[in-house]
Amino acid sequence: METSTLFAFLVILMAAAFFLGRGRSLAQAQAAGGVRRLNSLPSYYGMLTLLWCGIPSLIVLSLWLVFDSVIIQQLLIQSLPADIRALAPAELGLKVNTIENMALTGMTAGAAPYELEAINTLNQLRGTSNTALTGLALLIAALAGFWGWSRIQPDLKARNQVEGAFKFILLACSCLAILTTVGIVLSVLFESIRFFSMIPITDFVFGTAWSPQMAIREDQVGGSGAFGAIPLFVGTLLISFIAMIVAVPAGLMSAIYLSEYANSKVRGVVKPALEILAGIPTVVYGFFAALTVAPMIRDTGTSMGLSVSSESALAAGLVMGIMIIPFVSSLSDDVINAVPQSLRDGSLGLGSTQSETIRQVVIPAALPGIVGGILLAVSRAIGETMIVVMAASLAANLTANPLEPVTTVTVQIVTLLVGDQEFDSPKTLAAFALGLMLFIVTLGLNFIALHVVKKYREQYD
Amino acid sequence: MEATANIENATGEKVEIMNDVVAQPNVDDIHETVGSPFCENAKMAMRDVQVYYGDKQAIFDVGLDIGKNEVVAMIGPSGCGKSTFLRCLNRMNDTIDICRVEGSLKLEGQDIYDPKLDVVPLRARVGMVFQKPNPFPKSIYDNVAYGPRIHGLTNRKAELDEIVETSLRKASLWDEVKDRLQSPGTGLSGGQQQRLCIARTIAVSPEVILMDEPCSALDPIATAKIEELIAELSENFTIAIVTHSMQQAARVSNRTAYFHLGKLIEVNDTEKVFTNPEHELTEAYITGRFG
Ligand SMILES: Nc1ncnc2c1ncn2[C@@H]1O[C@H](COP(=O)(O)OP(=O)(O)OP(=O)(O)O)[C@@H](O)[C@H]1O
Ligand SMILES: [Mg+2]
Numbered sequence: 138m139e140t141s142t143l144f145a146f147l148v149i150l151m152a153a154a155f156f157l158g159r160g161r162s163l164a165q166a167q168a169a170g171g172v173r174r175l176n177s178l179p180s181y182y183g184m185l186t187l188l189w190c191g192i193p194s195l196i197v198l199s200l201w202l203v204f205d206s207v208i209i210q211q212l213l214i215q216s217l218p219a220d221i222r223a224l225a226p227a228e229l230g231l232k233v234n235t236i237e238n239m240a241l242t243g244m245t246a247g248a249a250p251y252e253l254e255a256i257n258t259l260n261q262l263r264g265t266s267n268t269a270l271t272g273l274a275l276l277i278a279a280l281a282g283f284w285g286w287s288r289i290q291p292d293l294k295a296r297n298q299v300e301g302a303f304k305f306i307l308l309a310c311s312c313l314a315i316l317t318t319v320g321i322v323l324s325v326l327f328e329s330i331r332f333f334s335m336i337p338i339t340d341f342v343f344g345t346a347w348s349p350q351m352a353i354r355e356d357q358v359g360g361s362g363a364f365g366a367i368p369l370f371v372g373t374l375l376i377s378f379i380a381m382i383v384a385v386p387a388g389l390m391s392a393i394y395l396s397e398y399a400n401s402k403v404r405g406v407v408k409p410a411l412e413i414l415a416g417i418p419t420v421v422y423g424f425f426a427a428l429t430v431a432p433m434i435r436d437t438g439t440s441m442g443l444s445v446s447s448e449s450a451l452a453a454g455l456v457m458g459i460m461i462i463p464f465v466s467s468l469s470d471d472v473i474n475a476v477p478q479s480l481r482d483g484s485l486g487l488g489s490t491q492s493e494t495i496r497q498v499v500i501p502a503a504l505p506g507i508v509g510g511i512l513l514a515v516s517r518a519i520g521e522t523m524i525v526v527m528a529a530s531l532a533a534n535l536t537a538n539p540l541e542p543v544t545t546v547t548v549q550i551v552t553l554l555v556g557d558q559e560f561d562s563p564k565t566l567a568a569f570a571l572g573l574m575l576f577i578v579t580l581g582l583n584f585i586a587l588h589v590v591k592k593y594r595e596q597y598d
Numbered sequence: 599m600e601a602t603a604n605i606e607n608a609t610g611e612k613v614e615i616m617n618d619v620v621a622q623p624n625v626d627d628i629h630e631t632v633g634s635p636f637c638e639n640a641k642m643a644m645r646d647v648q649v650y651y652g653d654k655q656a657i658f659d660v661g662l663d664i665g666k667n668e669v670v671a672m673i674g675p676s677g678c679g680k681s682t683f684l685r686c687l688n689r690m691n692d693t694i695d696i697c698r699v700e701g702s703l704k705l706e707g708q709d710i711y712d713p714k715l716d717v718v719p720l721r722a723r724v725g726m727v728f729q730k731p732n733p734f735p736k737s738i739y740d741n742v743a744y745g746p747r748i749h750g751l752t753n754r755k756a757e758l759d760e761i762v763e764t765s766l767r768k769a770s771l772w773d774e775v776k777d778r779l780q781s782p783g784t785g786l787s788g789g790q791q792q793r794l795c796i797a798r799t800i801a802v803s804p805e806v807i808l809m810d811e812p813c814s815a816l817d818p819i820a821t822a823k824i825e826e827l828i829a830e831l832s833e834n835f836t837i838a839i840v841t842h843s844m845q846q847a848a849r850v851s852n853r854t855a856y857f858h859l860g861k862l863i864e865v866n867d868t869e870k871v872f873t874n875p876e877h878e879l880t881e882a883y884i885t886g887r888f889g
Contacts, residue, residue, distance in 0.1 A: 400695060479732035483795065486690060487745040487802055488722030497744070502735045 140202070143271050147198075147278055151191040154282040158186025161289045169291050177296035185295045188302050189285025194278035201270050209262045216258045218251050325576065328569035335563045336364045341570060343367065347533035347544075349553060349564045364567055366574060368533040372450065372543030376525060377518040379454025379539055380461055384518075385511055387458075388465025395466070396473045397495055408470075415463035423527030426456035431528060438540060448530035451539040457524050465514050472506030473499060505590040512586030516579040522547040546575050629659065632876045633866035635855070637665040641806060641836040642687060642724075647701035649682050649691070649860075656682045660701075660862045662855060664806070669828060669837045671847035671868065674857035675883065680840040681729075683857070684808050687838065688724035689717050705806070722749055725804035729811040731791035733783035733798075738775050741783040741794055742766060745802035761801055769797035770827055789820025796827065800835075807831065809839040813846065825850050844884055848872050856880045 162182035166172045172179065210233060214222060221232060239245050240256045248256070289295075333341065344365020391411065395404055431452035438445030445451075476499050484494040500507070530542030531552060553568040636643075640663035649657035657679045664670050672680045682691070689710060691697040703710050710720055722745070733741050742762045745751075752758050762779070766772040771793040775786070783794050792812060799807055809828075813821040828837060828850045841847050847854050847868065854871040856864045856879070864877040875881040 477732070479728060479730055480734060482690060482693065482726075482728060483732040483734065483798075484744070485693060486688065486721060486726035486728070487748065487798065488718050488720070488725075489745075489748045490718055493748055497748075498734050 140198075140270075143198070143274060146275065147191065147194060150275070150278045150282065151187045154190035154286065155183040155187040157183075157282075158286055158289060159183030161186075161286060162291075162295075165289065165291050175291050176294050177299075181295040181299050182289050182293070184299045185293075185302075186282060186285045186289070188299065190278050190282030192302070193281045194274050197277055198270070198274050201266075201273075205266055205270070209259070209266060212262055213255060213259050217255060221251065322576070325569050325573050328566055329573040331561075332563060332566035332570045335566070336362075340364060341366050341567075342574075345535055347549070349549070349567055362563060364563065364570075366546075366571065368535040369544060369546045369549055369571065370574070370578075371535055371537070372529070372533070373519055373545040373547075375450050375537060375539065375543055376454045376457060376529065376545055377515060379451060380457035380518045381511070381515060383455055383458025384461035384465050384514060388462045388514075389469050389507065391462070392466040392469035392473055393495060393500075396470050397491065397499070411463045411466055414459070415467070417460075419460065419521065419523035420527070422456050422460050423524045426452050426524055426528035430456055434540075443540060445540045446530070446542045448528065448542040449540050450529065450543045453525050453528040454539065456528060457518055457521055460521070460524065461514050461518060464517060465510060468510030468513065469503070469507050472503040472510065475506070476502045505592075509586045509590040512582050512589070516582045519579060519582075520547065520575065522551065526551055546571050550575075628861055628863065631661060631862045631865060633864045633870075634853075635661055635862065635865040636663045637668070637853075639666050640664065641666045641668070641706065642838075643702075643704045643707075644687075645702045647683070647686060647699065647703060649679070649686060649700075650698045651682075651694070652696040656860050657686075658860045662862060662865060664836055664838055665852075666836055667832055667834070668853065669832045669839065669851045671851035671854045672838065672840045672857060673842070673844065673847050673854060673883070674863075676842075678857040679860040680857050681810050684810055684838060684840055685726075687806070687808055688721050688726055690721075690726060692717065722802050723804055724806040724808060725799035725802060727792070727795050727799055727807065727809045727812050729814055731788055731795050731815065733786070733791050733794050735782065735784055737780045738766075738783045738786070738794060739779040742797050742801050745798060749802060751802070765797040765801040766794075768800050768827075768831070769793045770823060771797055787820075789816045789823065792816060792820070792824065793827070796824070800831070804835065806836045806838070809837065811840050811842060814842065821846070844872065856883060858883070 159179045159182055162175060162179045163172075166175050166179065169175070175182075213233065213236070214229070217232075222229070224232070236252055236255045236259060239248060239252065240259045245253060245256060341364050344363060345367045346363040346365045347368045348363045350362065391407070395407060399407065427448075431447055431449065434449055434452050434455075435445045435447050480498050480502060481494055484498045485491070489497070525545045525548050529544055529548055531544055531548065532542050533544050533549070534541055536543060550568045550571050553565060553571075642664040644663070645661045647657055647660040648655060660683060662670075672684065674680055682697075685691045686699050686703060687710075691699060699711060705720070705724065709715070710724075734744060736744070739762055742765050743758055746758060746761050752761065763772060763776075766775065771790060774790060775794075783791065786794060792815070796807075796812070813824055816824065825846060828839065831837060832850075839847075839850065851868045853865060854868045855862055856871065856875075856877070858879050864871065864875060864880045866876065870876075871880060872884060875884060
């Protein structure tokens with residue numbers, strides 16, 4: 138049976154369990170003299186039976202699906218001829234892959250005899266696994282459901298148990314998110330460790346030259362490979378810095394204007410307009426930066442006698458800043474609006490002007506939130522990819538001059554991973570190391586942001 | 599119309615008819631404020647004040663004087679416009695977009711709604727203490743020094759210290775906070791916060807202090823302290839206070855104004871209002887028949 142069909146069957150069983158459980162409790166209620174004699178409402182008894190029927194079976198089902206392919210693969214390898222099993226793990230993996238593909242597509246032309254046999258075995262194993270799973274899942278559902286149904290008594294605390302079960306389900310879902318994150322971090326971490334076993338970590342963290350091209354064969358003409366991440370991080374910081382110079386004043390001031398000065402009519406027009414900015418896909422910003430802003434900056438620079446490259450950090454930074462304006466302004470707008478009107482009244486009532494009130498009372502009161510929002514915007518800028526891929530260059534210059542081309546961490550990760558790659562060359566693994574560093578930097582920023590916010594909170598609340 | 603007519607005719611069966619009024623008070627025909635709304639040496643003089651929120655009128659034809667160094671209490675049922683009227687006196691209503699004020703409001707003969715008048719010095723002369731204590735998220739010292747700094751009253755640290763200390767003393771808060779002037783004002787208790795707000799207002803040496811239910815968030819002990827304070831302040835300041843507590847009005851004020859549905863019904867010496875009110879509505883309110 139297909140897994141989806143099996144799933145549908147389970148759902149039907151669960152629904153049946155609900156009505157059976159509710160019916161049983163209702164019958165018992167009648168015997169005992171009314172629903173009030175029950176510990177919980179009948180629907181809770183139904184729900185409890187449903188959970189008994191569904192959860193154990195679903196747990197078995199998901200565990201089975203997770204481990205099924207691994208176990209089948211092991212069994213398949215066991216069944217292969219000895220000389221094939223003796224191959225190196227990588228080649229063996231390749232063979233197994235081919236067999237699995239042939240089994241999947243049914244295109245067995247040109248297959249070796251042992252392969253044909255293996256395909257047979259594989260199909261058999263899969264069939265057995267599937268039948269066993271179907272039987273087991275339905276059996277467990279029926280048995281556990283029956284057990285849950287038979288437990289129904291007027292004094293069974295069904296409501297409390299259902300509440301507990303729901304809490305557990307919610308917890309399991311949040312754990313899923315956390316586990317996924319942990320999984321991603323760990324995989325990046327392990328790949329990075331592999332990278333650092335080839336390239337010393339000090340070379341990576343403190344190196345000032347970045348040219349990831351490596352000769353694959355001894356006699357090949359090519360770079361010797363230099364993996365110093367500093368130029369990339371300097372480039373990233375330079376572009377982010379330019380972006381923040383644009384975004385923070387513009388975003389903050391538009392937020393102040395909108396929340397303190399604008400009347401509702403202006404607000405009704407300007408706020409959605411700002412939000413449209415946030416809705417523009419970054420790739421559009423990207424070609425805007427590459428095709429419009431960069432040439433404009435270059436021409437302006439040239440007319441002033443400066444030599445500006447056509448892929449300057451300035452162009453990417455400016456456009457990224459514009460992209461972040463709505464982010465900063467809507468976060469600041471929220472915190473500024475959250476400042477109680479009574480504080481403004483207090484200040485105005487003492488005879489201060491509106492701008493004095495904003496500078497001395499509103500902004501200080503909103504500062505923790507604003508700082509937090511800005512730091513979030515910085516991590517956004519550092520992690521931004523599309524704009525810089527299109528507008529920043531690939532040259533890893535170590536410079537603080539915004540008119541020169543620089544490259545960023547995310548750009549390099551993209552270039553390292555597009556195209557055909559060997560997955561165990563330092564060049565590819567460098568992407569994971571860069572990802573790890575980027576992750577650490579943004580994590581650090583978020584940590585600081587939270588810390589700043591908390592510190593101000595303690596001081597003023 | 600009918601209800602009002604009933605009031606005027608009825609002296610014998612007052613209670614029953616008052617119940618009628620409670621259910622549906624009809625004050626459409628009341629145009630005159632009874633008692634003595636005006637006085638000789640008025641600090642602030644208001645005439646024919648109308649206040650509108652959008653199309654809705656909240657204050658009708660109010661005329662009232664607040665004498666120099668006098669404490670005027672404003673009482674009345676919730677929603678009758680006490681805060682609205684009080685907020686007109688230093689143009690705090692300007693912060694509400696839909697609010698419109700008409701009539702003549704004068705501070706020492708000067709029209710405070712004159713379009714050419716700058717509200718900043720006006721609000722420095724007519725300070726305000728709010729219902730909920732609203733200290734700024736700054737230190738105690740900076741809270742009190744806020745006004746003097748804004749108005750550039752002094753540049754010298756020593757003078758500023760002096761102003762902060764005297765203001766806190768006048769607000770009888772000095773002894774409690776003198777050792778922690780640099781800790782946040784928001785860390786004080788509710789009563790202390792309200793006294794801090796009073797100190798903050800005093801620090802700019804206003805001539806008139808407006809207080810909108812300054813004790814409604816406070817316990818009886820803190821309330822007693824603030825009432826004491828009002829009595830002391832009235833030696834130097836002119837005070838208008840909105841309160842829901844008749845005892846408080848009786849204790850702190852010289853004259854009491856009774857508002858009802860946006861109209862000023864009666865103004866008289868406090869003692870007279872509470873012992874022998876002239877108007878039926880006032881009597882009904884102070885004897886607790888509604889409000
Ligand atoms: N910002 C506003 N917008 C519209 N209407 C308002 C506004 N503020 C007050 N009002 C209306 O004006 C009338 C008077 O309100 P006001 O706040 O002055 O009453 P109050 O006497 O101070 O009442 P309370 O004793 O409950 O504080 C009420 O009907 C109220 O609904
Ligand atoms: Mg009020």
